[in-house]
Amino acid sequence: MTGIIDLRSDTVTLPSPAMRQAMAAAELGDDVYGDDPTVNRLQALAAQLLGKEAGLFVASGTMGNLVALLAHAPRGAKVILGDEAHIFHYEQGGAAVVGGLVYQTLPTNPHGDLPLDRIRAAIEHHDDAHIAPPGVVCLENTHNRCGGTVLPLDYLQQVRQLTTEHNVPLHLDGARLPNAAVALGVSMQQIAAPFDSVQLDLSKGLAAPVGGVVVGSTAFIKRAHRARKLLGGGMRQAGVIAAAGIVALEQMVERLAEDHRHARLLAEGLAALPDILIDLATVQTNLVFFRLHAERWSPAAFVHALREHNILLGASSDGRLRFATHYGVTRADIDRTLHACKQVLSAQP
Numbered sequence: 001m002t003g004i005i006d007l008r009s010d011t012v013t014l015p016s017p018a019m020r021q022a023m024a025a026a027e028l029g030d031d032v033y034g035d036d037p038t039v040n041r042l043q044a045l046a047a048q049l050l051g052k053e054a055g056l057f058v059a060s061g062t063m064g065n066l067v068a069l070l071a072h073a074p075r076g077a078k079v080i081l082g083d084e085a086h087i088f089h090y091e092q093g094g095a096a097v098v099g100g101l102v103y104q105t106l107p108t109n110p111h112g113d114l115p116l117d118r119i120r121a122a123i124e125h126h127d128d129a130h131i132a133p134p135g136v137v138c139l140e141n142t143h144n145r146c147g148g149t150v151l152p153l154d155y156l157q158q159v160r161q162l163t164t165e166h167n168v169p170l171h172l173d174g175a176r177l178p179n180a181a182v183a184l185g186v187s188m189q190q191i192a193a194p195f196d197s198v199q200l201d202l203s204k205g206l207a208a209p210v211g212g213v214v215v216g217s218t219a220f221i222k223r224a225h226r227a228r229k230l231l232g233g234g235m236r237q238a239g240v241i242a243a244a245g246i247v248a249l250e251q252m253v254e255r256l257a258e259d260h261r262h263a264r265l266l267a268e269g270l271a272a273l274p275d276i277l278i279d280l281a282t283v284q285t286n287l288v289f290f291r292l293h294a295e296r297w298s299p300a301a302f303v304h305a306l307r308e309h310n311i312l313l314g315a316s317s318d319g320r321l322r323f324a325t326h327y328g329v330t331r332a333d334i335d336r337t338l339h340a341c342k343q344v345l346s347a348q349p
């Protein structure tokens with residue numbers, strides 16, 4: 001048996017050789033004074049690629065979402081988002097804890113979009129004294145808990161129209177926006193265009209070791225910058241890590257197509273195996289969610305059995321299992337993973 005194949009998440013990626021070189025050679029300064037040329041270059045590059053006025057380097061996707069929500073909405077206002085959103089499930093309610101914001105969740109359709117009539121209802125009633133005012137609407141693209149699904153461009157435009165009519169800002173949790181762009185064959189800028197703000201992660205499929213960027217108007221980024229300082233996210237010679245982020249944006253986007261091909265192969269292979277329940281229509285990018293026949297397998301037993309084959313995968317609390325393909329995973333690794341799944345499933349648990 002050969003080495004470990006770690007398919008738990010695309011966050012397990014290690015920096016590329018070009019990233020390590022760029023990190024070693026990075027020009028540095030104190031970014032709290034705005035003096036780190038590498039951070040400034042990354043922020044400008046992100047803003048340019050996403051078609052916005054300005055950018056801000058943040059320590060993580062969670063921090064990126066939180067500074068954006070704090071910058072958009074005053075205390076007591078609503079964050080309107082899907083009930084399957086990462087911001088809602090996995091970010092500890094940060095906007096409520098730190099910013100006094102109220103989460104209003106809307107039902108999420110199977111591919112990650114939120115019903116337009118529900119968004120409209122949530123952002124109406126501006127002047128009703130009973131109701132918290134709308135502060136910001138959030139979408140997620142690709143949508144993690146829906147399986148890495150991609151939101152269609154025309155849907156984004158429809159949501160934009162609604163939020164413009166009601167003068168409510170629109171934020172994108174674009175942790176995996178590059179995957180969405182590659183899957184649709186469009187630029188990242190096209191996906192970002194309808195949004196007032198976007199957060200994009202550098203340390204998932206793009207393989208940088210740390211961080212993300214938030215982009216938006218100059219005035220928005222000024223407020224987000226203040227919020228980042230509040231959260232302790234003012235870093236000093238952060239160009240050491242921003243340097244890898246520049247390589248991520250310049251060199252690592254197009255290659256995501258390979259991860260998507262691998263995910264597809266894996267999903268189709270799994271669909272042919274006994275005891276696997278998988279909706280192939282949700283496998284659109286690099287994530288592969290599936291369930292096991294509940295009477296024969298517990299998710300924990302399957303994870304344990306695959307670990308014996310040196311293969312790691314993720315398990316959610318709702319009983320689903322997840323493979324995430326990423327930089328460093330080869331076609332041979334996919335074949336080996338499928339072979340191991342077949343062996344495990346053909347033995348009695």
Ligand SMILES: Cc1ncc(COP(=O)(O)O)c(C=O)c1O
Nearest residue numbers: 060061062063086140144173175
């Ligand atoms: C959709 C989405 N948003 C935000 C995040 C948060 O990113 P981080 O773990 O860097 O805080 C994640 C992480 O998995 C994610 O999947």
